[in-house]
Every structure is written in structure tokens, then in C-alpha cells.
Amino acid sequence: MSEDGMTDLQEEELDRADLIHSEGGHVLSLMDATIKFGGLTAVNKVSFDLSRGDLFGLIGPNGAGKTTCFNLITGVYKPTSGEILFHGKSVAGMKPNQIAHLGICRTFQNIRLFGALSSLENVVVGGFLRHKTPLLSSLLLMPSAVTETAELREKAMHLLEVMNLADDAHTRSRDLPYGKQRRLEIARAMATDPSLILLDEPAAGMNPQEKEELSTTVRRIRDEFNKTVLLIEHDMRFVMGLCEKIVVLDHGEEIAAGGPDEVRNDPKVIEAYLGEAV
Amino acid sequence: MASVTADSPVKPGAFWGTRLLSIVLALAFCFGIGAMEGSIPPFAFRILVLAGLYVTLSVSLNLINGITGQFSIGHAAFYQVGAYVTGFLTINYFDGQPLTAIPWLVIMMIAGAAGAGIVGLMVGLPSLRLRGDYLAIVTLGFGEIISIVTRNQKALGGSYGMQIEPKIQAPWLVWLLAIICIAVCRNLIKTAHGLPFLAVREDEVASSAMGVNTTKTKVTAFVIGSAFAGAAGALYGHFESFITPDMFKMEVSFIILTMVVIGGTGSITGSTLAALFLFGLPEWLRTLKGADGNALQIPAPQVIAALFGVVVFVACARWVRDRYHEKGMKLAGAYGSAVGIAVVASLLFRPLAALIPSMAETSWEINSLRMVIFAVTLVVVMLLRPEGVLGHHEFSWAWLRSLFNKKNKEVQA
Ligand SMILES: Nc1ncnc2c1ncn2[C@@H]1O[C@H](COP(=O)(O)OP(=O)(O)O)[C@@H](O)[C@H]1O
Ligand SMILES: [Mg+2]
Numbered sequence: 159m160s161e162d163g164m165t166d167l168q169e170e171e172l173d174r175a176d177l178i179h180s181e182g183g184h185v186l187s188l189m190d191a192t193i194k195f196g197g198l199t200a201v202n203k204v205s206f207d208l209s210r211g212d213l214f215g216l217i218g219p220n221g222a223g224k225t226t227c228f229n230l231i232t233g234v235y236k237p238t239s240g241e242i243l244f245h246g247k248s249v250a251g252m253k254p255n256q257i258a259h260l261g262i263c264r265t266f267q268n269i270r271l272f273g274a275l276s277s278l279e280n281v282v283v284g285g286f287l288r289h290k291t292p293l294l295s296s297l298l299l300m301p302s303a304v305t306e307t308a309e310l311r312e313k314a315m316h317l318l319e320v321m322n323l324a325d326d327a328h329t330r331s332r333d334l335p336y337g338k339q340r341r342l343e344i345a346r347a348m349a350t351d352p353s354l355i356l357l358d359e360p361a362a363g364m365n366p367q368e369k370e371e372l373s374t375t376v377r378r379i380r381d382e383f384n385k386t387v388l389l390i391e392h393d394m395r396f397v398m399g400l401c402e403k404i405v406v407l408d409h410g411e412e413i414a415a416g417g418p419d420e421v422r423n424d425p426k427v428i429e430a431y432l433g434e435a436v
Numbered sequence: 437m438a439s440v441t442a443d444s445p446v447k448p449g450a451f452w453g454t455r456l457l458s459i460v461l462a463l464a465f466c467f468g469i470g471a472m473e474g475s476i477p478p479f480a481f482r483i484l485v486l487a488g489l490y491v492t493l494s495v496s497l498n499l500i501n502g503i504t505g506q507f508s509i510g511h512a513a514f515y516q517v518g519a520y521v522t523g524f525l526t527i528n529y530f531d532g533q534p535l536t537a538i539p540w541l542v543i544m545m546i547a548g549a550a551g552a553g554i555v556g557l558m559v560g561l562p563s564l565r566l567r568g569d570y571l572a573i574v575t576l577g578f579g580e581i582i583s584i585v586t587r588n589q590k591a592l593g594g595s596y597g598m599q600i601e602p603k604i605q606a607p608w609l610v611w612l613l614a615i616i617c618i619a620v621c622r623n624l625i626k627t628a629h630g631l632p633f634l635a636v637r638e639d640e641v642a643s644s645a646m647g648v649n650t651t652k653t654k655v656t657a658f659v660i661g662s663a664f665a666g667a668a669g670a671l672y673g674h675f676e677s678f679i680t681p682d683m684f685k686m687e688v689s690f691i692i693l694t695m696v697v698i699g700g701t702g703s704i705t706g707s708t709l710a711a712l713f714l715f716g717l718p719e720w721l722r723t724l725k726g727a728d729g730n731a732l733q734i735p736a737p738q739v740i741a742a743l744f745g746v747v748v749f750v751a752c753a754r755w756v757r758d759r760y761h762e763k764g765m766k767l768a769g770a771y772g773s774a775v776g777i778a779v780v781a782s783l784l785f786r787p788l789a790a791l792i793p794s795m796a797e798t799s800w801e802i803n804s805l806r807m808v809i810f811a812v813t814l815v816v817v818m819l820l821r822p823e824g825v826l827g828h829h830e831f832s833w834a835w836l837r838s839l840f841n842k843k844n845k846e847v848q849a
Binding site for chain 1 (some may be wrong): 627648
């Protein structure tokens with residue numbers, strides 16, 4: 159019944175520490191990452207590197223393969239070919255929960271909160287990843303488990319404050335308005351204490367003021383919490399104002415990469431976004 | 437009632453005080469149950485013991501189906517594994533070992549839990565790796581397999597059954613097991629450790645993205661749930677001292693499942709109350725005697741009129757639920773009226789039902805209406821409150837206190 163021995167946990171912590179302190183290299187590298195669904199090549203030989211502290215944008219028209227990229231990085235899909243390195247270690251083919259333990263966490267484009275749980279509980283699920291007490295001590299309600307629960311809730315509460323959700327801590331997450339749900343997804347991902355955080359269209363469905371606040375929050379995540387951020391966004395204004403490096407996908411192919419100005423004026427990008435204001 | 441789980445977590449302070457109090461209360465309760473033997477009629481005592489077993493069964497199934505969101509429909513099979521494994525051990529090894537009956541029974545309870553837990557691991561591991569409802573199919577099939585195996589094993593008594601010697605009855609232990617089962621499940625959802633279980637129920641993809649090993653979580657819930665059923669089976673076998681495969685039929689699994697669904701999937705309080713109510717009510721009805729001293733006979737028109745009344749009640753109550761937007765006493769009044777209308781409708785309908793030819797002379801023994809009562813309760817709950825009577829709510833002392841405070845405040849205001 160005891161779930162995981164301490165040795166497992168400690169080893170894992172060491173692994174993670176090794177990874178994160180292997181300075182110099184890239185946080186994340188995609189090398190010709192490719193995935194095919196039957197005849198459709200959703201992501202075709204995409205390569206890019208994220209350095210520590212990057213605020214990196216992944217853009218492209220609908221169906222370009224952006225979310226699929228996230229699914230490759232987080233282990234939902236295994237790449238058909240190519241390599242994905244996190245701090246120099248291959249994560250291709252690992253399970254999503256293992257990758258989360260290594261320090262990559264994400265939000266979902268189509269919000270996937272734990273609807274019946276409160277905001278606070280959603281965030282505690284994220285933070286639970288770094289728990290230490292074995293299951294048996296919780297089942298027997300040992301003081302260690304009670305203390306740990308209190309600590310996890312305190313940390314979660316702090317993150318809710320950062321995301322400006324403290325007043326909704328005890329509201330069922332499915333009852334929250336849309337914008338708050340998006341922010342809660344970020345808080346939950348932050349709770350896993352990742353070194354790399356992936357945000358899938360975090361501003362979707364938000365009004366201009368909410369988007370402005372979100373920009374500030376994302377910068378804070380990078381600057382104060384020292385996270386590397388990779389974000390997908392459909393709103394070009396939002397991305398251009400926020401990200402320092404951008405990769406553009408279209409039909410699964412990488413069509414441009416560089417700073418906002420470079421990308422904005424790239425004829426291929428203009429063509430891909432034909433009709434949309436860039 | 438307090439919302440789910442860790443949102444009303446145990447507080448680190450005042451921890452040992454409350455805890456000691458709970459343990460003392462639980463032991464006193466079990467002792468009280470034991471002391472009742474002899475002072476209440478044997479049939480009532482028997483009901484008390486069996487009700488305790490059903491509390492364990494429904495709360496442990498709730499851990500799998502309600503809290504973790506999997507769909508196991510063969511819980512009686514693990515109950516059976518516990519009964520048969522320990523029955524076999526007692527028959528073959530009780531004589532010649534130094535323990536007296538009660539310590540032996542405690543060990544058998546643990547052995548039953550271990551046996552059913554191991555079987556649960558073998559059944560759960562392959563079927564829970566996959567997403568979807570494979571578990572339902574596998575547990576359904578597993579129940580049949582266990583049944584066939586026991587029927588064909590001479591060493592297990594075959595279809596005739598197995599005589600467990602010596603008969604060891606310990607009603608207090610039955611209730612102690614029930615309380616331990618409730619406490620373990622409650623502790624789980626009151627601490628952070630329970631959240632991954634609930635998270636798996638809510639969204640497996642998001643759970644694994646948050647680092648939850650979903651397979652491990654589901655299998656853990658399944659094994660713990662099966663182990664409790666096995667422990668209950670061990671006590672049941674020794675209590676009855678004669679077990680047959682028929683005592684663990686699919687019907688038993690469905691009764692346990694009904695308890696979980698009616699109580700509210702995910703609510704431990706709900707499962708407990710549903711087990712007591714749904715097990716106790718039919719058993720109590722069975723003891724009712726007619727004027728002639730035989731089992732009570734219910735005329736068929738009466739039953740049909742009652743069913744008609746239920747239909748009218750459901751219709752009225754649904755209308756109240758969806759269209760009537762008042763709160764408090766007014767709402768209670770509306771539901772009261774629904775009951776009144778249903779009773780009147782039923783009374784008016786009775787003479788009509790008696791007009792159906794052959795119906796007028798038919799009557800049913802109340803015991804044979806047991807499954808009808810289950811089915812009707814299930815349908816009514818599904819129609820009026822699909823999340824179960826208690827939904828995701830739990831009883832807590834904090835909730836009781838808040839009720840009390842609210843009353844005080846209202847008085848002050
Ligand atoms: N599991 C899947 N099976 C088949 N096709 C998929 C699957 N996931 C994504 N696709 C396809 O891959 C393409 C890229 O999708 P996606 O990455 O969601 O685009 P977006 O850039 O808008 O996020 C789409 O054509 C989509 O239909
Ligand atoms: Mg997308």
C-alpha cells in the first residue's frame with residue numbers, strides 16, 4: 159500500500175537537480191521533431207531551442223500544429239521521428255507524468271481543470287507532485303501527512319494570490335468565469351514548480367484588459383519565478399508585445415523564426431496569415 | 437453541508453485531542469454493538485451485523501467508483517474471495533494452532549484482505565492501464581469466473597457450499613472494520629494524498645500532465661477497495677459459517693453498486709447512509725407479520741397504486757426542482773405538497789388498479805418486493821438527483837457547528 163519509497167523520490171530529485179544545474183546548454187531543444195497521424199504530418203521536422211529565461215512564442219494559423227508540439231514535448235504523443243531534449247536529456251517517449259516530474263508543465267487550450275474541485279484543490283494537485291509522505295501515513299492520518307497537507311495548501315494559496323484568484327480559492331473551478339479558469343490553469347501548472355512552463359493560448363477568450371494583466375503575469379512568471387516560458391498564442395499583438403523570440407508554424411512546418419520584428423515582416427508569415435492583420 | 441474533501445482539511449492543531457476522542461468513540465460504539473447481543477432479538481442482531489458488512493462494502497466500492505471515478509461492477513467477487521480464502525484456511529489450519537477464536541478471526545480478516553487485494557491487483561492492473569470502461573467488463577466477467585471456479589472445486593465445497601468450522605462470530609469486529617474503512621477513505625480525501633484520486637476522476641489527461649501516475653492511482657484505489665471487501669468477506673464467512681457461491685451472486689454486486697449510486701458517488705457519508713437504509717429497510721420489511729402471523733402479504737393493486745404514487749411524486753418533484761425558484765421553508769413546503777399530491781393520487785388510483793381482472797385477487801409477499809424497492813429507489817434518485825442523495829457532500833463536525841452558528845445568527849438578526 160505504501161506508494162513510493164523515499165529512495166525513488168530522492169533519486170528523482172537528484173535527477174532533476176542534475177538536469178537543472180547542467181548550465182550552459184538549452185533548456186529545451188526540438189530536433190527535427192515530427193509526428194504523423196496516418197497520412198497527416200501534423201508536425202514536420204520542427205527544430206528550435208529555448209535558453210534559460212526565454213519568453214518564447216509559438217505562433218501560426220489554426221491547425222498549424224502548435225498544440226501538437228506541446229503534446230510532443232509533454233509526452234502525450236511520441237514523436238514519429240526526431241528528438242526532444244530537456245536540459246540535454248531525451249524526453250521523447252516518456253510518459254506525461256514523468257516529464258512533469260522532470261520539470262515541464264503545461265496549460266491546455268481547451269481548459270482542463272478538475273471541475274468538481276475547488277480552485278485551491280486544483281492547485282494542490284499540481285503541488286502534490288513534490289510530496290514526500292507515503293500514502294500509508296495519509297490513510298492513517300499521521301501528523302506528517304496532516305502537516306504536509308497544510309503546507310501544500312499554504313503554497314497553493316500563495317500561488318492563487320499571485321494569479322489574483324485568492325478570493326475564489328474555495329469556489330468549485332467549474333463555476334469560475336472563463337478568464338479566471340485560464341489563470342487557474344496557469345496557477346496549477348506553476349504549482350508543479352517546473353523549470354519550463356508551456357502555455358497554450360492563455361489569452362483566448364479574454365478581453366483586452368484581462369490580456370494586459372496576463373502579459374504582466376507572464377513576465378512575472380519569468381522574472382520573479384525564474385521560469386522559462388513557451389507560449390502559444392493566436393492574438394498576434396499579444397505575442398509580439400510579449401515574446402522575445404518567436405517560431406512560426408504553418409501546416410506543421412516551421413516557416414520562420416526570430417525576433418518579433420523579423421517575423422512580422424517575413425513574407426512567408428504574411429502569406430500564412432493572409433487576411434489577418436499582423 | 438461542507439463541500440468536498442481537503443477543502444475542509446484536518447487542522448494540525450488540536451490534532452491528537454480530536455483523534456483520541458474519535459478512537460475512543462469508535463471503540464465504545466463497537467463495544468456497545470457487542471454488548472447488544474442477547475438483549476435484542478436475534479433477527480435484529482443479524483441485521484445489525486450484515487448492515488455493518490454492507491457499510492464496508494459500499495464505502496470501499498465508493499473509493500473505486502465514486503472517489504477515483506472507475507466503474508467496477510463486480511464487488512461481490514472480492515467479498516467472495518475473502519470468504520472462501522479464509523474459510524479454506526480455517527477449515528485446514530485452525531485446529532492445532534495456538535490462537536483462540538477471536539485472534540484467529542482477526543488474522544483471517546487480514547488474510548481475506550490480502551487475498552482479495554492480490555486478486556484485485558491481478559484484475560486491476562491490466563484493465564486499469566487502459567482508459568475507458570474496460571474495468572466494468574473485466575469485473576463483470578471476473579465475478580462469473582470466480583463463481584464457476586468455486587462451483588467446480590471440490591476443496592471449496594462446489595455448488596453445495598463450504599462449512600466453516602469453527603463458527604466465529606464477532607459483531608464488534610464487523611463494525612470495527614466498517615469504521616476503519618470509513619476512516620481510511622475519509623483520511624484519504626481529507627489529506628492532500630486524496631486529491632490525485634479525485635483528479636483522476638475529473639480528468640485523466642490533465643492529471644498526468646500534473647505528474648499524477650494515473651495507472652498507479654487507479655490500481656491503488658482498486659486494490660484498497662478490493663482488500664476491504666475481502667476483509668468483510670472473511671467476517672461474513674465466519675459469521676454465517678456456511679457459504680455457498682449463491683451468496684455472492686451478481687445481484688449482490690448490483691445491490692452494493694446501487695448503494696453507492698444512491699448515496700452519491702464520491703460521498704463516504706452517502707454510501708454509509710445508503711448501505712444502512714437500503715440494507716436495513718428491506719430486512720425490516722421482511723420481519724413484518726400479517727394479522728395471521730405469516731409474512732405480510734401486500735395486495736397487488738396496493739403495489740401498483742404505490743408505484744403510480746411514486747411516478748406522480750417524481751413528476752411533481754421535478755417540476756418543483758426545475759421551475760420553482762424559492763428557498764427554505766417555501767421550497768420544503770413545495771416538496772411536501774408533492775408528497776401530498778402523490779399520496780392522494782395513489783389513493784385515488786387504488787380502486788382503478790383493483791379493476792384490472794386477475795389483479796384484485798393477487799397479492800405479493802413483502803420479501804419478494806425487495807428488488808422492486810431497490811429498483812424504484814434507484815430510478816427515483818436518478819431522475820431527481822443524478823449525483824446521488826448527498827452528491828459530493830460529506831458529513832463533518834464543522835458542518836454541524838456551522839448549522840448551529842447559522843441558527844444563532846438568525847436568532848440574533
Ligand atoms: N490525435 C490526432 N489525430 C489526428 N490528427 C490530429 C491529432 N491531433 C492533432 N491532429 C491534427 O493535427 C493538426 C494540427 O493540430 P493542432 O496542433 O491542434 O493545431 P493548432 O496549431 O491550432 O494548435 C490538425 O490538422 C489536427 O486535426
Ligand atoms: Mg491549438
